[in-house]
Amino acid sequence: AQTVTQSQPEMSVQEAETVTLSCTYDTSESDYYLFWYKQPPSRQMILVIRQEAYKQQNATENRFSVNFQKAAKSFSLKISDSQLGDAAMYFCAYRTGTSGSRLTFGEGTQLTVNP
């Protein structure tokens, strides 16, 4: 079974600085997808960024980028120029390449942004 591990229950960053959230996963599949979701106190789950395992290039979405290390099964999220609105719980998630397959989530990392 696939597992996703986020080893940092809490992280903090100063506004305008950069922070990296860690995620590792375990799978025997070769075709899969990785995601970062953000959950602010409003509890809405918001997709931040996704990475296809077959792509070597790291995904980037504005201030958010990932460092995808397939051999190491590592998928970290870098947030640049942190903003107060980035404060939230961040979940790393995995899904196999099979159509309609379920998401497996990590335990989450609570990010605090200090002004």
Added chain:
Amino acid sequence: SAVISQKPSRDICQRGTSLTIQCQVDSQVTMMFWYRQQPGQSLTLIATANQGSEATYESGFVIDKFPISRPNLTFSTLTVSNMSPEDSSIYLCSVGGGETNQPQHFGDGTRLSIL
């Protein structure tokens, strides 16, 4: 991405009662997913609901406790039956992933408290 509406957004219920949560999508989707998020925890998949077939439940979740309906391609309900305080959680509806390159998107969730 699809717009997902969940109702109610929150409720406080008495022990032993049942509550039905509705999930409405603004477009037709093949697969709908129901997740539970217990306080301070990550998301756990309850079941996958396809239109026209019985829902597929994950280990630890049973139909008698969490009956699901999927009458058409835009709507689903999850009922939490015979509630106890342990059922106090956020329940989230999710769609997407029917195609392998499509991420899942979530409704705003239902915060359920059992007294």
